[in-house]
Structure formats: structure tokens, C-alpha cells
Amino acid sequence: MTNLADQPTSIALAVDGHDGPPRLARGGADDGIGFGPSPSGLPSSGRTAEQWRDDILDKLLYEVGRTTQTAAPQDWYQATAYAVRDQIVDGWVGSRTRTYDEGRKRVYYFSVEFLIGRLLTDSLCNMGATAAVRQALNTLGVSLDSISELEPDAALGNGGLGRLAACFMESLASLSTPAYGYGIRYEQGLFKQALVDGWQRELPEDWLSLGNPWEFKRPDVAYPICFGGVVEHIGGDGDKGRAVWHPAERAVAIAHDTPVPGWRGRHVNTLRLWSARSLDPMQLEAFNRGDFVGALADRAKIEAISRVLYPNDETEAGQELRLRQEFFFTSASLQDLTRRHLTQYKDFASLPDYCAIQLNDTHPSIAVAELMRLLIDEHGMAWDEAWSITTRTLNYTNHTLMPEALESWSVELLGRVLPRHLEIIYQINWEHLRRIAEHGPTTDARNAALSLIDEQHGRRVRMGHLAFLGAHRVNGVSALHTELMRQTVFKELNEVYPGKIVNKTNGITFRRWLFEANPRLTALLVETIGPAFLDDPMRLVEAAPFATDPVFVERYARCRRENKISLGRIIRDRCGIATDPASLFDVQIKRIHEYKRQLLNVLETVALYQAIKDDPGQSFAPRVKIFAGKSAASYVRAKLIIKLANDVGHRIDADPAVRDRLKLVFLPNYNVSLAEDIVPAADLSEQISTAGMEASGTGNMKLGLNGAITIGTLDGANVEMRTNVGEENIVIFGLTTPEVQAKRAAGITGAEVVAGSPRLARVIEALKAGEFSPDDKQRFAPLLDAILGADPFMVCADFDSYWEAQRRVDALWADPAAWWRVSILNTAHMGWFSSDRTIREYCAEIWGAPTD
Ligand SMILES: *Cc1c(COP(=O)(O)O)cnc(C)c1O
Numbered sequence: 117m118t119n120l121a122d123q124p125t126s127i128a129l130a131v132d133g134h135d136g137p138p139r140l141a142r143g144g145a146d147d148g149i150g151f152g153p154s155p156s157g158l159p160s161s162g163r164t165a166e167q168w169r170d171d172i173l174d175k176l177l178y179e180v181g182r183t184t185q186t187a188a189p190q191d192w193y194q195a196t197a198y199a200v201r202d203q204i205v206d207g208w209v210g211s212r213t214r215t216y217d218e219g220r221k222r223v224y225y226f227s228v229e230f231l232i233g234r235l236l237t238d239s240l241c242n243m244g245a246t247a248a249v250r251q252a253l254n255t256l257g258v259s260l261d262s263i264s265e266l267e268p269d270a271a272l273g274n275g276g277l278g279r280l281a282a283c284f285m286e287s288l289a290s291l292s293t294p295a296y297g298y299g300i301r302y303e304q305g306l307f308k309q310a311l312v313d314g315w316q317r318e319l320p321e322d323w324l325s326l327g328n329p330w331e332f333k334r335p336d337v338a339y340p341i342c343f344g345g346v347v348e349h350i351g352g353d354g355d356k357g358r359a360v361w362h363p364a365e366r367a368v369a370i371a372h373d374t375p376v377p378g379w380r381g382r383h384v385n386t387l388r389l390w391s392a393r394s395l396d397p398m399q400l401e402a403f404n405r406g407d408f409v410g411a412l413a414d415r416a417k418i419e420a421i422s423r424v425l426y427p428n429d430e431t432e433a434g435q436e437l438r439l440r441q442e443f444f445f446t447s448a449s450l451q452d453l454t455r456r457h458l459t460q461y462k463d464f465a466s467l468p469d470y471c472a473i474q475l476n477d478t479h480p481s482i483a484v485a486e487l488m489r490l491l492i493d494e495h496g497m498a499w500d501e502a503w504s505i506t507t508r509t510l511n512y513t514n515h516t517l518m519p520e521a522l523e524s525w526s527v528e529l530l531g532r533v534l535p536r537h538l539e540i541i542y543q544i545n546w547e548h549l550r551r552i553a554e555h556g557p558t559t560d561a562r563n564a565a566l567s568l569i570d571e572q573h574g575r576r577v578r579m580g581h582l583a584f585l586g587a588h589r590v591n592g593v594s595a596l597h598t599e600l601m602r603q604t605v606f607k608e609l610n611e612v613y614p615g616k617i618v619n620k621t622n623g624i625t626f627r628r629w630l631f632e633a634n635p636r637l638t639a640l641l642v643e644t645i646g647p648a649f650l651d652d653p654m655r656l657v658e659a660a661p662f663a664t665d666p667v668f669v670e671r672y673a674r675c676r677r678e679n680k681i682s683l684g685r686i687i688r689d690r691c692g693i694a695t696d697p698a699s700l701f702d703v704q705i706k707r708i709h710e711y712k713r714q715l716l717n718v719l720e721t722v723a724l725y726q727a728i729k730d731d732p733g734q735s736f737a738p739r740v741k742i743f744a745g746k747s748a749a750s751y752v753r754a755k756l757i758i759k760l761a762n763d764v765g766h767r768i769d770a771d772p773a774v775r776d777r778l779k780l781v782f783l784p785n786y787n788v789s790l791a792e793d794i795v796p797a798a799d800l801s802e803q804i805s806t807a808g809m810e811a812s813g814t815g816n817m818k819l820g821l822n823g824a825i826t827i828g829t830l831d832g833a834n835v836e837m838r839t840n841v842g843e844e845n846i847v848i849f850g851l852t853t854p855e856v857q858a859k860r861a862a863g864i865t866g867a868e869v870v871a872g873s874p875r876l877a878r879v880i881e882a883l884k885a886g887e888f889s890p891d892d893k894q895r896f897a898p899l900l901d902a903i904l905g906a907d908p909f910m911v912c913a914d915f916d917s918y919w920e921a922q923r924r925v926d927a928l929w930a931d932p933a934a935w936w937r938v939s940i941l942n943t944a945h946m947g948w949f950s951s952d953r954t955i956r957e958y959c960a961e962i963w964g965a966p967t968d
Contacts, residue, residue, distance in 0.1 A: 156635060157642030159380065159650065161244035163203070168245065168252035171199035184256065190326060192256075193236070193263040196249065197329035200239050201375070208375045208384040215294040216460065221469070221965045223288060223295040223958075224453050226483065227281040227476035228442060229425070230299050230387065231273030231306075233628070233788025235330050235374075236264050238286070241632050243381045268323040269787045271305035272389075274429040274746075275707040276814050277515050279788065280593075280951075281476055283814070286625040287951040289378030289385045291967040293959055298449035300441060301331075301372045301389035304424040309746045309785045314762030318427070318749050330374045331389075337371035339451040341392075341444050347536045359493050361536040367418040368393045369448030379627055379651070390448045392421035428748050429707045430521045439525060439533055446480040450487055464491060465501075468508035468588075472963035475512045475587070478523040478579040483510060484544070484586030485537040493536070499543070511962050512583035512590050513620070515811050517597070517604055518711070524576040527569070541568060541577055548585055552612060565608040584609050584616070589962045591620045593812035594833040596853065600808060620958055621833055622812040623951035626653050629818045634796035636675040637822065637943070644668060653947035663940040664933075673936055676797070676823065683797035687742075691781045693769060699738040699779075700929050703824065704802035705786055705794055708747040708754040711809040715899060716911050717741065717802055718761050720918055721780055722879045722888075725764075728774050737929040740779045742794065744786035756899055758782065763888040763895075791815075796822050799939075800925060803828035804918065806909045808853035810834075817949040823939040825928070827921055829914070833949070841945040845938045847928075849921035850914040859913055866907035869915075876915045880904070 176182055176195035187195070215222065240246040250260040273279060281297065288295040307318040342363030351357040369390040376385045394415040421444050426433045457467055475481055484506060491502035516522070531538040545568040552558055552566060568585070570576045584590050584606060592598030598619035602610045610617055631638050631650070641649060645658040662668035680697035687695050695701075704717050721741055728736060743761050747754035765780035783790060801819035803810075803826050810832035820826055820837055828834040829850040838846050851859060870877050883900060886893025903911045928935050947953075959965045 156247055157639040157647065158241065158246065158631060158635075159244045159647070160247050161203075161381065163245060163248055165248045165251035165255065168199065168249050169255060171202065172196055172249075172252060172256070175199045175202075189258070189263055190266055192253070192258045193266045194327070194329050196253065196260075196263060197236055197267075200236065200243065200245065200249070201330060203243055203245070204239060204375045204377045204381070204384055207377060207381050208386070211292075211294070211384045219460075219470070220294050221963070222453075222456075222471055223293055223963050223965050224449065224471060224473045225281060225284060225288070225295060225297045225476065226446060226449055226473060226480035227278070227297065227299050228445065228479035229273030229278030229476075230270070230281045230285070230297060230389075231275070231278030231788060232270035232282045233792070234264065234267045234269060236267050237632050238628055239377055241627055242286075242290075242377045242379050268326075269305075269789050270323060271321060271787055272299065272302050272425060274306060274425070274427065276812070277477060280622055280814060282788075283623065283625040283628075283951040284955060285376050285385065285387055286378065286627060287623070287955040289376045289383050290380075290625075290627070291952060291955055291959070292378065292383035293385075293955065293965050293967050295385045295965075296453070297376070297385070297387040298445060298452075299387070299389050300422050300425075300445045301391040302422060302425045303391075306425055306746070306787070307427055307749065311758070311762065311782065311784045314759045314766070314782075316747055316755050316758050332373045334371040334373060337452070338393075339369045339448045341367045341369050341447050343367070343440065343443075343533055345535065347539060359536060359539070361489075361493065365414070365418070366395060367421060367444065368395060369444060371448075371452070388449070388452070390422065390445050392419055392444060394418040427746075428750075430516060430518060430709055430711070431748060431751070432521055432523050434525075436529060436533060439529065442479050443482050443486070443534060443537075446483045447486050449480075450483060450490060454487075454490060464495060464497065464505060467505050471509055472965055473510050474958070474963070475510060475583055477513060477515045478583050481512065481523070481579045481583035481586070482534070482537060484582050485534075485540040487586075488540050488544075489536055492540075503544075503547075506586055508588050510583075510587050512587040514580065514590060514592055514597075514601055514605070517600055517811070518809065522605065523579040524570060524573070525579065527575040527577060530577055538577075541582060544582070544585060545569060555612075562608055566612065580605060581609065584613075587616070590617050591962065592617070593620065593622045594836060595619055595621060596808075596830075596835050597811040597832060600853070618961060620954055620962070621836055621949075622814050622817070623949050623954035624814050624817045624821070625951050626821065628792070629795065630821055633792040633818075634675070634679065634822055636678055637672070637796065640668075640671055640675055641943075649947070653950040653952065656947045657944050660941060660944040663937045663944065669933070669936045669940065672823070672940055673932075676799070676939075679797040683793055686793055687740075687781050687783065690783055693779060693781050695740045695779065695781070696738070696776075699740045700799045700925075701742060701797055702739050702800040702802065703742045703794060703798040703819065704804075705742070705744040705791060706813075706815050708745045708751075708757055710753060710757075710902075710909050711806050713804050713806060713909060713911060713914075714743060714745070714761065715757050715903070715909075716804055716914060716918055717743075718757070718764055718780075719876070719879050719911070719915060720922060721764055721768075721778070722882060723875050723919060724778055724922075725768055725771075725774055726878055726882070728777055729771075732773065735926070735930065736777065737926045738777050740781065742781055742783065742798075744783040744790060744794065746786055753898060753902065756896065760883075760888070760896055760899065767888050791818065795819055795824075798822065798824035799929075800824055801826045801828075803831070803834050804850070804914075805829060805831045806914075807831045807851055807856050809909075817946065820942045821946040821949065823943045825925070825935075825938055825942060827918075827925060837946075837949070840948050841942050845941045845945075847921050847924055849917040851910055851917075856910055859910065860908075863906075864913070866904040866912035869907070869912035870904065873912070873916050875919060876912060 172195050175198040179198045180191045180194045182191045253260050285297045305321045305323050308321050310317045310319055344364035345362045348360045349357050370393055372389045374387040376387050421440050487506045488502050491497040568581045570578050592601045649655040677697050684695045761782050769775050795818045798819050801824035803816040807829045813832040827847040830852050883896050889895040959967050
């Protein structure tokens with residue numbers, strides 16, 4: 117602890133001069149850049165290759181400090197990125213000017229994760245500069261594709277939740293909605309996954325080691341973030357008195373800004389990520405004279421806040437550092453946006469009119485208490501007015517119903533780290549329960565379910581409940597998930613606040629997931645139906661009539677084949693396995709989790725292996741099963757599933773009787789860039805979670821857009837995909853959500869199911885006998901025990917239905933005209949899953965924010 121406790125918390129470390137009325141825009145923001153067509157079918161800006169060449173050479177010399185003679189590929193990447201960034205900055209300044217001058221409402225997206233991937237190809241695409249920059253580099257003897265590969269992924273997220281935040285940022289910019297993304301600038305993103313003898317190993321990730329040409333450090337945009345200490349009440353409790361927080365620790369949040377250009381470069385928003393610094397070293401020295409070592413230890417503790425991303429997915433981290441991270445970025449962001457608002461509008465009463473805050477899951481839900489604290493303690497507002505402003509500004513997105521993922525903090529920990537916030541939470545709870553009591557009779561059980569404090573598990577604060585109460589709107593991320601929210605986690609709260617819960621089905625940005633990831637298909641579509649779909653994704657439906665046009669079908673199939681050959685090279689390089697592009701590429705890429713049921717897919721692979729060996733005459737489609745995904749480092753069963761997939765893959769590959777008809781490859785280190793390589797090459801998309809457990813999924817949309825046929829359960833957004841593409845164009849199997857609930861209630865074990873399924877029984881026998889792990893026959897016993905027992909994820913219960921659905925896939929594959937018709941209709945009917953549609957809905961129905 118430092119002895120800074122006696123400083124008041126309101127000390128302003130610095131004031132940001134950047135967001136006042138910005139000037140100096142060289143180009144207009146929203147007047148377009150004179151886009152025309154280019155050979156790729158994508159629009160291109162007016163800048164010529166010669167202009168880009170001059171810019172890149174200029175940056176190479178003056179920013180990177182190299183000449184064409186001394187430049188390494190990495191230097192060319194940096195120089196190109198800086199040249200592109202300059203063009204983005206012009207639009208950035210213009211966009212801020214317009215927002216300010218026109219008094220446009222701003223959206224603030226709070227997310228502890230942003231899973232961005234690479235930015236060079238994305239920026240070039242949106243700026244309409246890909247072709248010209250490629251040409252400029254060619255004249256310098258440099259390949260755009262090879263330098264793009266040098267950019268490390270910004271992997272500041274685990275999976276779907278973080279990727280959603282990145283898609284939303286891109287769509288917000290493309291729709292010209294003024295927006296800031298707020299998060300943490302982790303020095304180390306998600307770990308790199310290596311496979312050592314089929315086991316996952318986590319390696320540190322250091323995306324910043326060669327610098328980050330996209331970001332602007334803003335040392336002058338800094339806010340104090342306080343922790344611990346005590347609260348003093350002056351002049352009585354409640355509105356009568358005043359609370360003064362005397363914190364024990366004080367960190368500083370420093371802003372790093374990355375411009376986010378939208379489609380056609382018309383509008384540019386800001387992703388503002390905070391990094392943690394301790395107070396000025398000189399001050400530290402003054403305050404800690406005589407305790408140099410102690411001062412450095414305090415400093416390390418503070419700077420740890422932005423050191424590393426928690427690698428958990430769908431499970432709560434539950435540790436003090438995580439709470440500190442969550443509060444750190446939430447508090448910095450709220451201080452930043454309230455300061456911006458006050459500078460422009462002078463008064464907090466209008467905050468909800470000009471600011472909409474979205475909390476991406478509960479991770480930033482401490483915002484409810486922090487905004488109240490800022491308004492009451494720092495700005496002297498009365499409780500009721502502060503509550504009215506807070507609950508008209510904040511909104512909350514729920515991403516999971518799984519109990520192990522619902523965040524809660526023990527009262528002890530929260531009180532120790534954020535004593536003032538715990539008081540405010542108690543007060544919110546008191547007012548909340550009092551209002552309920554006023555509205556008629558209630559019971560203890562109902563009050564217990566409604567309370568912010570969970571008394572069953574040793575007094576914990578339910579962060580989902582806090583976010584619900586503090587929010588204007590609470591949304592789920594697919595129709596099914598939203599309905600289940602109403603029936604389960606928020607059942608009682610929904611009864612008290614009917615209408616607060618709304619649905620906003622997730623989407624993906626087509627710029628990254630079609631135009632950039634699949635240039636071959638994009639060019640074919642532009643040529644066939646014209647470029648209108650580039651701006652209006654619903655117009656993809658114009659491709660539907662071509663699903664039976666033999667010439668189009670042939671060209672569509674050729675794109676896929678070429679994409680499969682490209683992926684085949686990656687598989688050969690990374691897994692040492694040769695693949696035939698004539699095989700069905702059957703893809704399951706996502707985090708490894710029991711509810712996502714990679715195990716079901718591997719068991720079906722084993723059954724298929726056995727069936728081919730039994731009777732080589734049977735006409736199964738030749739398949740390559742492609743897996744990729746990371747497991748949380750501490751998730752033992754998920755790591756064992758990775759090992760099983762690898763063991764099964766090796767066994768099949770060692771069997772000459774089968775290996776030309778069936779393969780299983782596990783590509784290491786799944787991330788956004790690898791997804792961009794796999795998605796355009798997929799024939800079949802595995803979306804096979806236990807019904808009721810996948811909130812939405814977005815991988816399903818990426819794959820469907822690129823024409824993979826979905827084999828899936830009626831879960832998450834699969835349900836809406838079925839509606840959009842038509843039942844005949846999706847392969848649905850398995851228990852429905854109510855059937856899963858009924859099965860659970862009936863308490864049927866996996867072993868009982870296996871007794872009635874000879875095919876599954878044989879698979880289980882082979883695993884038990886150690887056929888795939890002769891070196892350790894017991895290796896997979898923990899996986900078998902789980903599914904033969906209560907089988908919470910219904911792996912056994914859904915096995916036969918899944919097998920049968922895969923045989924329907926085989927039959928479809930055997931009829932190429934039918935296969936390609938279904939595939940093309942998937943592409944044609946995915947327009948609704950554009951994140952532009954999702955963001956328009958948020959703007960209209962939650963934020964009241966402008967588009968265009
Ligand atoms: C899209 C995406 C996800 C989410 O995939 P789901 O199949 O929806 O779970 C996770 N990780 C990466 C890298 C992605 O691109």
C-alpha cells in the first residue's frame with residue numbers, strides 16, 4: 117500500500133484537450149472519397165498507386181528510419197500501415213468535428229474484450245485502397261500479401277464475445293454512428309496455442325513487441341483509478357450527508373486510441389484502450405521515501421492490471437485482479453465520457469440525451485455503481501436524480517445463462533477493493549426491494565431471487581442483477597436466448613420490469629468475413645448480381661436465382677475449390693497432412709467447450725472410421741474433419757478433448773485402408789486470421805451445441821455466409837438461420853431445448869442411452885479399450901465417465917440423431933447439383949446476419965443514436 121490515502125479522489129491528473137472542438141480536417145468526413153470500381157469488384161478510392169508509393173517510401177524513411185536498400189519485410193509492413201493510417205486520420209478528424217458540431221448522440225461500447233485480428237487488410241478494404249496499395253508495393257518489389265501476414269493478430273479477447281465487439285465497432289463506423297469502444301490495452305492478449313504430442317500448451321502472446329503502428333498513445337488523457345481504503349461520511353447518511361472515499365491505492369489509466377474506419381472510409385470512430393500506470397515516479401518517491409522496494413512492488417501491482425487478458429471463456433475468473441481490471445477500465449471510461457459530455461453540454465441532466473452506454477456482458481457492470489458515485493460524490497448530485505440519469509444511460513447485453521459464467525463477487529472482496537461501491541450497491545438494493553414491497557405482497561423466496569445479494573452462496577453480489585437494475589434496456593443475443601433469459605436468470609426481475617428485456621440477434625461484419633476473407637467469391641458475386649450488395653447485404657438474395665444456373669454453379673464451386681487448395685497448403689504446413697480438395701471439408705472451429713460438443717463430433721468420427729473399416733463398400737462422402745480452437749488453460753476436460761481429437765486423427769492417418777476417405781486434422785492456434793483462412797474453404801459448418809446453451813454463435817453466420825451448409829441443433833441463432841435459409845437448406849438434428857430440459861429432469865444416464873445404441877456402444881468400447889491411446893489406455897476415462905453418467909451436455913442422447921443427420925449430409929454431397937444449390941442459397945439468404953442490421957436495431961431501439 118502506498119501512503120497516498122489522504123489525497124482526495126477528485127484530483128484531476130490531466131484534462132484531455134483532444135475532444136474539444138476538433139479542427140484541421142484536411143478532407144471532409146462524410147463526403148466520400150470519390151470511390152469507383154476496381155478489378156477486384158470492390159470499390160476503390162481515388163488515390164493512385166503512385167501516390168501510395170510516395171507515401172509508403174516517405175513513411176519508410178521518416179517513421180521507420182529505413183531505406184529501400186535496408187528495409188526488411190517487417191519495415192515495409194510498418195511503412196504501409198503508417199501510410200494507410202494517415203488517410204484514416206483525415207476522416208477521423210472530420211468525423212469528430214461533425215459529431216461535435218451537429219450535437220450527435222454518441223454510443224459508448226464497454227467491453228473487457230475486443231478480438232480484432234489484423235488491421236492492415238481490413239483498413240485497406242474499407243478505405244478502398246487494396247488494389248492501389250498492392251500495385252504500389254509491387255513496383256517496389258514487395259508483396260502486399262506477404263507483409264500483411266507479418267501483422268500479429270490483436271487478440272484482446274477469448275472468442276465470440278470479443279469478436280462481436282470488434283464486428284460492432286466496424287459496423288458502427290460503417291453506419292456513421294458516432295461511437296467509442298472502451299476496453300483494456302492488454303500487453304499480452306490471448307495465449308498462443310501450441311500442440312505438443314496432441315496436448316495443448318499455452319505460450320505467451322506479445323503482439324506489441326514490434327510496436328503497434330495503428331495506435332496513438334495519449335499520455336495527456338489520464339485518469340486516477342482508486343482502490344481500497346475507507347469511506348468517511350460527513351454530515352449523516354443518505355442525501356443529507358456526503359461520502360468521502362479515502363482510497364489506499366491509486367492507479368492511472370492512460371488512453372491509447374486506434375481509429376476505426378468504416379466502409380468506404382466515410383466515417384471513423386475511436387477504439388480507446390486503457391493501460392495502467394502507477395503515479396508519476398517522482399511523486400512515488402516523495403511519498404515512499406525510505407521504502408524504495410515497497411514502492412516498486414506497489415507499482416508492479418498496479419501495472420499488472422493491464423498486463424494480461426484472462427483466458428477464460430464461459431467461466432467466471434473470480435479473482436481480485438479481474439475485479440481490478442473491470443473497475444479500472446470502467447471507471448476510466450466513465451470519467452472520460454462524463455468529462456467529454458460536460459465540456460460540450462455543461463450539465464449532466466442531458467447525459468442520457470447525448471450518451472448511450474452499452475455494457476458488453478457483466479464485466480463492466482460495476483459501471484452502475486461507479487456512475488452513481490461520480491454523479492453523487494464527485495458532482496454533488498442527489499440520489500434520485502443520479503439514479504434517473506444512470507438508468508437512462510446504461511444498457512446491458514447478457515451473453516450466457518450458464519451458472520458457472522454468471523459473475524458474482526463476494527461481499528468481502530468487493531467491500532475491500534471498492535468500499536464505496538459496495539455501499540452504493542446496498543443502497544440500490546434497498547431502494548429496489550422497498551419499491552417491490554410497495555407494489556403488493558411478496559414472499560421471502562421471491563425477494564431472495566430479486567435481491568442483488570445472493571445469500572445462498574456466502575453473500576455475493578450478483579453482477580447480472582446489478583446490470584439489469586441499472587440498465588434502460590437489457591438484451592439477449594438471439595431470439596431463443598432472449599426468451600430463455602426471461603424464463604430463467606431474470607424470471608423474477610422480468611416480472612417486475614416487463615418490457616425491459618429485448619432481443620438483438622448478433623451479426624457479423626461482411627467486410628471482414630466476406631469481402632476480405634473471400635475475395636474470389638466476392639468478385640464472382642459482384643460480377644453476377646452487381647455491386648449493390650456491398651452496401652446493402654439484403655441484396656445478396658439476388659444470387660438465389662443463380663443457384664440452379666449451371667455456369668454460375670460451376671464458378672461458385674471453383675471458388676470454393678481454390679479456397680480449399682489454399683487451406684490445404686496451410687494444413688500441410690502446420691499439420692503435415694495432405695488433403696484432397698475434392699473431399700468434403702467438415703469444419704468445427706470455436707473455443708473448446710463441453711457444451712459446444714466437439715466430443716460429439718469426434719465420437720461420430722470414430723463411428724465413421726469403424727463403419728468404413730467394417731464395410732469398405734459403403735458410400736460415405738470422403739471427408740476432412742477440421743477442428744480448431746483453444747481451451748481455457750485450466751479446463752482439464754476440454755484439454756483432454758483436444759488430445760482425443762489429435763489421437764483419433766493420428767490413428768486414422770496411420771491406417772491406409774481409411775486415410776484417403778476420412779481425415780481428422782486439428783489446426784493449432786485458432787484466432788481471427790486462421791478463421792479467415794478456414795471459413796471460405798468450409799463445405800460443412802458444425803454448430804452442434806446442446807440446445808439452450810449457445811447464446812447465439814457468430815461462427816455459424818460466418819460459415820453460412822461463405823456457403824457452408826450448417827449441420828446444427830436448434831440452438832442460438834441457428835434457429836433464425838433456419839428461418840432465413842429455409843428448413844430444406846439446413847441440416848437440423850437433436851433434442852430441442854424443452855426436450856433437453858425434460859431429459860435432465862428425468863435423470864436418464866448416458867450409460868442407459870448407450871445400452872440402446874449399438875453404434876455408440878462400439879465407439880465407447882474402442883475408447884475404453886484404449887484403441888486410440890495404446891500408450892495410456894485410461895487416458896480418456898474422465899471424458900467417458902462424464903458422458904456415461906449424468907451426461908449434462910446430452911452427448912449420448914444426441915448421438916444417433918447426429919449420426920443420421922451426417923448421413924443426410926453424405927446423401928446431399930452425392931448429388932452435386934443439390935449440394936451447390938443449398939450452398940448458394942445459404943450465401944444468398946444470410947444478409948440479415950450482417951452486424952449492420954444488428955447495429956441499426958440497437959441504434960433505433962436501445963440507444964436512440966443516429967445512423968448515416
Ligand atoms: C467468430 C469467432 C469466434 C466465435 O465462434 P462461435 O462458433 O460463434 O463460438 C471465436 N473465435 C474467433 C477467432 C472467431 O473468429
